[in-house]
Amino acid sequence: xxxxxxxxxxxxxxxxxxxxxxxxxxxxxxxxxxxxxxxxxxxxxxxxxxxxxxxxxxxxxxxxxxxxxxxxxxxxxxxxxxxxxxxxxxxxxxxxxxxxxxxxxxxxxxxxxxxxxxxxxxxxxxxxxxxxxxxxxxxxxxxxxxxxxxxxxxxxxxxxxxxxxxxxxxxxxxxxxxxxxxxxxxxxxxxxxxxxxxxxxxxxxxxxxxxxxxxxxxxxxxxxxxxxxxx
Amino acid sequence: xxxxxxxxxxxxxxxxxxxxxxxxxxxxxxxxxxxxxxxxxxxxxxxxxxxxxxxxxxxxxxxxxxxxxxxxxxxxxxxxxxxxxxxxxxxxxxxxxxxxxxxxxxxxxxxxxxxxxxxxxxxxxxxxxxxxxxxxxxxxxxxxxxxxxxxxxxxxxxxxxxxxxxxxxxxxxxxxxxxxxxxxxxxxxxxxxxxxxxxxxxxxxxxxxxxxxxxxxxxxxxxxxxxxxxxxxxxxxxxxxxxxxxxxxxxxxxxxxxxxxxxxxxxxxxxxxxxxxxxxxxxxxxxxxxxxxxxxxxxxxxxxxxxxxxxxxxxxxxxxxxxxxxxxxxxxxxxxxxxxxxxxxxxxxxxxxxxxxxxxxxxxxxxxxxxxxxxxxxxxxxxxxxxxxxxxxxxxxxxxxxxxxxxxxxxxxxxxxxxxxxxxxxxxx
Numbered sequence: 001x002x003x004x005x006x007x008x009x010x011x012x013x014x015x016x017x018x019x020x021x022x023x024x025x026x027x028x029x030x031x032x033x034x035x036x037x038x039x040x041x042x043x044x045x046x047x048x049x050x051x052x053x054x055x056x057x058x059x060x061x062x063x064x065x066x067x068x069x070x071x072x073x074x075x076x077x078x079x080x081x082x083x084x085x086x087x088x089x090x091x092x093x094x095x096x097x098x099x100x101x102x103x104x105x106x107x108x109x110x111x112x113x114x115x116x117x118x119x120x121x122x123x124x125x126x127x128x129x130x131x132x133x134x135x136x137x138x139x140x141x142x143x144x145x146x147x148x149x150x151x152x153x154x155x156x157x158x159x160x161x162x163x164x165x166x167x168x169x170x171x172x173x174x175x176x177x178x179x180x181x182x183x184x185x186x187x188x189x190x191x192x193x194x195x196x197x198x199x200x201x202x203x204x205x206x207x208x209x210x211x212x213x214x215x216x217x218x219x220x221x222x223x224x225x226x227x228x229x230x231x
Numbered sequence: 232x233x234x235x236x237x238x239x240x241x242x243x244x245x246x247x248x249x250x251x252x253x254x255x256x257x258x259x260x261x262x263x264x265x266x267x268x269x270x271x272x273x274x275x276x277x278x279x280x281x282x283x284x285x286x287x288x289x290x291x292x293x294x295x296x297x298x299x300x301x302x303x304x305x306x307x308x309x310x311x312x313x314x315x316x317x318x319x320x321x322x323x324x325x326x327x328x329x330x331x332x333x334x335x336x337x338x339x340x341x342x343x344x345x346x347x348x349x350x351x352x353x354x355x356x357x358x359x360x361x362x363x364x365x366x367x368x369x370x371x372x373x374x375x376x377x378x379x380x381x382x383x384x385x386x387x388x389x390x391x392x393x394x395x396x397x398x399x400x401x402x403x404x405x406x407x408x409x410x411x412x413x414x415x416x417x418x419x420x421x422x423x424x425x426x427x428x429x430x431x432x433x434x435x436x437x438x439x440x441x442x443x444x445x446x447x448x449x450x451x452x453x454x455x456x457x458x459x460x461x462x463x464x465x466x467x468x469x470x471x472x473x474x475x476x477x478x479x480x481x482x483x484x485x486x487x488x489x490x491x492x493x494x495x496x497x498x499x500x501x502x503x504x505x506x507x508x509x510x511x512x513x514x515x516x517x518x519x520x521x522x523x524x525x526x527x528x529x530x531x532x533x534x535x536x537x538x539x540x541x542x543x544x545x546x547x548x549x550x551x552x553x554x555x556x557x558x559x560x561x562x563x564x565x566x567x568x569x570x571x572x573x574x575x576x577x578x579x580x581x582x583x584x585x586x587x588x589x590x591x592x593x594x595x596x597x598x599x600x601x602x603x604x605x606x607x608x609x610x611x612x613x614x615x616x617x618x619x620x621x622x623x624x625x626x627x628x629x630x631x632x633x634x635x636x637x638x639x640x641x642x643x644x645x646x647x648x649x650x651x652x653x654x655x656x657x658x659x660x
Binding site: 009011012014015016018019022056081082101102103104105106107 | 467
């Protein structure tokens with residue numbers, strides 16, 4: 001899951017990035033509004049934008065406004081020191097999905113990111129359930145056909161990317177974009193390796209290869225499907 | 232003490248005193264007039280008696296009231312006539328005289344003719360009685376009018392003081408937190424300056440309060456950033472899984488702490504500067520101050536591997552506020568060190584020329600783009616990309632102290648167009 005962090009304060013930016021990385025997110029960090037705009041224009045893979053408002057070169061609210069005007073619907077979570085009700089209302093009205101006032105705790109930030117992502121995916125419940133999969137983004141636990149499977153951070157991210165749009169095929173490049181931030185070394189076969197490992201843990205049918213296109217999440221097994229309908 | 236009561240008492244006392252004075256004067260005047268009249272009267276009586284040939288004293292054709300006494304003496308000094316029963320008045324020299332007889336005061340006129348002496352006398356208290364009656368008649372209307380005057384004065388003074396009462400009421404009814412000016416309706420000229428002064432005071436209070444409010448709001452806003460950084464590092468520490476991560480988080484906490492402490496210190500400096508606009512001025516030796524501050528910042532410079540050089544240090548003393556000037560010099564040098572990359576240099580110069588005393592601090596840092604130079608004096612303004620260390624208050628403090636001392640702050644490029652050169656110029660006294 002790749003996030004764009006827009007924060008001009010070096011200490012806060014570095015801290016948030018380190019914290020979210022521990023949570024398994026891929027975090028790209030820019031320090032001004034213009035750089036943020038460029039990043040969003042060139043890269044569609046961001047699942048969410050963490051936006052500070054008091055930014056050099058282009059103010060956060062202006063950035064948000066122009067983003068929405070151009071039809072970019074990426075979820076935006078505003079993190080700011082401006083706590084006046086008017087500021088919050090304006091931020092939300094301009095198209096922010098949530099508003100977090102500084103100072104905040106990392107786990108609240110993480111919870112809000114999960115909530116925004118959940119809402120954006122059109123779910124109300126915290127668990128992602130699809131077919132044989134039950135995934136808890138909060139605890140990063142994966143259940144497949146009722147049993148818990150331990151997966152690495154990247155594997156989890158890959159699984160989430162596929163589960164976010166079930167039935168949609170994601171190319172290797174699209175998956176790479178979602179799994180790796182700027183400047184990160186990517187082995188040419190990185191995605192294949194993660195898919196391979198996941199299949200080893202979950203079974204061959206969990207992730208299907210669409211030849212020439214990429215990967216798609218596997219169909220639910222018959223047993224599980226009937227189980228789901230019974231419950 | 233109420234002005235109204237004071238005025239009523241004072242005016243009535245004055246009125247009463249004038250009344251008593253007037254009736255006293257009347258009493259004296261009337262008594263004098265009465266005396267003259269009575270004297271004339273008894274003199275005329277005596278003269279008319281002298282003209283008559285008194286065959287027998289009993290034939291005296293003078294109409295005598297009860298009060299008058301007439302005595303006639305012959306040339307031998309024998310009393311030949313007395314108009315009443317009783318002891319005679321003594322024979323006196325010619326003219327008027329006051330005589331006491333049997334406890335009674337008499338006014339006597341004695342007329343000597345060649346063959347006899349004629350005396351006419353009247354009781355003295357008769358005259359004083361008349362004079363007192365007349366004087367009292369003068370005083371009476373004044374006494375009677377005092378309550379009326381008192382009432383009128385009470386009303387008039389009350390009316391005159393109404394603008395004051397109204398202002399007092401307006402102040403009493405105010406919202407205690409309100410610093411709005413009092414309504415400037417047409418006012419008597421005695422009251423208008425007071426209202427104007429009061430409004431001036433309210434305005435200054437309001438400006439000061441607004442300033443404080445803005446500062447508090449700014450400060451609260453600015454403190455959020457270091458607090459956020461601290462909170463995040465604390466969270467990182469709590470979830471650290473290896474000694475390396477723990478160490479990293481602790482380093483982060485330390486940095487955040489240092490930053491918050493510095494911000495706080497700068498805010499306090501700024502807040503302390505606020506009310507000292509009219510602080511006492513004393514001679515301050517700038518060369519000592521600059522040398523002292525530079526020495527104090529040596530360790531910071533060392534830690535940042537920045538060379539601080541005293542290029543020129545002339546003796547110069549100005550009249551100023553020592554604490555403020557210390558903050559100014561410290562922030563100038565501290566700022567220069569902080570924004571200079573490792574291996575760079577900060578040059579200090581202090582000299583006097585025809586325009587006055589100048590402190591020049593030059594660094595080899597990134598400088599300030601001309602477009603941003605006006606804004607860097609704003610509180611909490613930080614240049615984009617200037618790092619997390621600055622409080623955004625350094626140059627604001629410099630500017631504030633400079634303003635209080637009538638000094639000018641100029642920003643420019645360092646030698647060779649790079650770095651920042653700050654010049655603080657104190658006007659020659």
